[in-house]
Amino acid sequence: MHVADVRFGERGTDYLYGVDCVEEIVEAVARLAENAESAVFVVDRKVLTHAEPVLAGLGRRMAVHLFVLDAAERHKRLALVEAILEYAVERGADRRSPMVAMGGGLTGNVAGLAAALLFRGIRLVHLPTTPVAAFDSVLSQKQAVNLSAGKNLGGTYLPPSLIACDLTWLTSIPRRDLLTGVAEMAKNVLAMVPPEEPTFLRAVAGLEHRPADSFVALCRLGIEAKLPMLLRDPRERGEAVIFEYGHTVGHALEIVTDGDVSHGEAIAWGMLVAAETSAMLGYLDRSEVDRHHRLLARLRLPSPDARLGPVDRTVLRTVLRGDNKRGYLACGAEEIPMVLLAAPGVPVTQANGRPLSAVPEKIVLAAFDRVAEGRGRADG
Numbered sequence: 001m002h003v004a005d006v007r008f009g010e011r012g013t014d015y016l017y018g019v020d021c022v023e024e025i026v027e028a029v030a031r032l033a034e035n036a037e038s039a040v041f042v043v044d045r046k047v048l049t050h051a052e053p054v055l056a057g058l059g060r061r062m063a064v065h066l067f068v069l070d071a072a073e074r075h076k077r078l079a080l081v082e083a084i085l086e087y088a089v090e091r092g093a094d095r096r097s098p099m100v101a102m103g104g105g106l107t108g109n110v111a112g113l114a115a116a117l118l119f120r121g122i123r124l125v126h127l128p129t130t131p132v133a134a135f136d137s138v139l140s141q142k143q144a145v146n147l148s149a150g151k152n153l154g155g156t157y158l159p160p161s162l163i164a165c166d167l168t169w170l171t172s173i174p175r176r177d178l179l180t181g182v183a184e185m186a187k188n189v190l191a192m193v194p195p196e197e198p199t200f201l202r203a204v205a206g207l208e209h210r211p212a213d214s215f216v217a218l219c220r221l222g223i224e225a226k227l228p229m230l231l232r233d234p235r236e237r238g239e240a241v242i243f244e245y246g247h248t249v250g251h252a253l254e255i256v257t258d259g260d261v262s263h264g265e266a267i268a269w270g271m272l273v274a275a276e277t278s279a280m281l282g283y284l285d286r287s288e289v290d291r292h293h294r295l296l297a298r299l300r301l302p303s304p305d306a307r308l309g310p311v312d313r314t315v316l317r318t319v320l321r322g323d324n325k326r327g328y329l330a331c332g333a334e335e336i337p338m339v340l341l342a343a344p345g346v347p348v349t350q351a352n353g354r355p356l357s358a359v360p361e362k363i364v365l366a367a368f369d370r371v372a373e374g375r376g377r378a379d380g
């Protein structure tokens with residue numbers, strides 16, 4: 001089993017990851033919670049089988065209050081957080097009880113927000129079971145749910161006290177979702193660590209026949225890409241806003257399609273639109289837009305025409321206007337805050353160093369159309 005010391009500024013959190021390491025994970029959670037009489041265990045219904053040995057192991061040491069949720073973006077709302085809080089208190093959880101979140105990024109965010117609110121903050125343990133969660137979302141203190149106007153608009157910060165993943169949990173993810181799920185890793189490569197492109201491509205190629213090796217490599221890549229910035233900018237309000245590359249259009253797509261386009265796939269499309277926008281504004285060389293297309297082609301995205309073509313542009317524009325990065329920079333009513341690239345690993349920054357630009361929405365929509373029509377590539 002591997003142990004990474006993930007630092008959110010001053011605050012350190014162990015990330016234990018490996019293959020077939022459930023017993024060590026149970027031990028680690030039990031050690032963390034040795035002063036507790038109970039734990040609140042929030043689990044995605046689809047991973048109940050993976051949860052069984054963890055529940056059995058913890059159940060021998062403390063009372064475990066099990067809350068099962070169905071992970072869908074339309075459920076990622078304050079009402080679900082409230083239901084967890086009511087359940088936890090009714091079952092007798094107290095300030096020493098850890099909140100254990102087992103599932104994808106959605107479960108982690110919902111349980112994370114509940115942990116931040118319960119008794120004004122209890123310990124949070126992440127047991128991620130998807131690529132998005134294991135390689136990316138658990139490496140953040142941001143906990144949030146959606147409001148009607150947009151994604152992740154209601155939330156706060158709570159660093160996890162422990163992160164642990166048996167990477168075999170990821171093997172039950174359907175292959176297509178596994179591929180799009182690593183789009184956040186493609187984002188880390190393109191926006192932050194371009195020299196890691198060969199590592200990423202090797203890991204993606206190995207997903208079919210050597211998934212364990214690939215998962216370990218992707219986990220290490222996710223941690224190493226984000227760690228330096230989390231150390232310097234633990235609340236992701238300055239230079240770490242670069243983690244949002246591809247997320248402006250990506251989040252809008254998730255909302256507009258009511259979650260039909262998964263988070264990973266949405267981020268992949270969002271990155272193509274962000275690269276296209278960067279090129280249209282003269283920041284990014286066309287050859288680098290091609291590099292985006294080449295890299296993301298490995299994720300076997302569906303045809304852009306089928307996925308982006310039907311999106312209602314008026315609804316898309318309304319959702320884009322509600323993007324949660326608005327307020328980080330002066331943005332006119334018809335401008336959209338976006339992370340743009342001048343080159344892989346080199347964001348376009350404001351004077352204060354924040355990697356955000358106010359982009360006229362007609363440019364964003366034109367870039368969206370070019371991606372939807374399969375244009376924008378050297379051969380397109």
Ligand SMILES: NC(=O)c1ccc[n+]([C@@H]2O[C@H](COP(=O)([O-])OP(=O)(O)OC[C@H]3O[C@@H](n4cnc5c(N)ncnc54)[C@H](O)[C@@H]3O)[C@@H](O)[C@H]2O)c1
Pocket residue numbers: 044045046047070071072073076103104105106107109129130131132133136137138139140141142143144151152169170171172173174181262263264
């Ligand atoms: N910094 C952050 O906090 C941050 C970063 C990235 C993403 N996110 C959030 O994470 C969410 C996306 O995460 P996600 O892609 O993990 O989505 P998710 O949690 O919705 O899971 C996707 C689907 O996979 C299923 N699933 C989960 N684990 C499985 C397994 N092992 N086998 C089979 N099916 C499984 C779920 O039931 C769901 O249907 C979004 O809500 C996004 O906003 C947050």
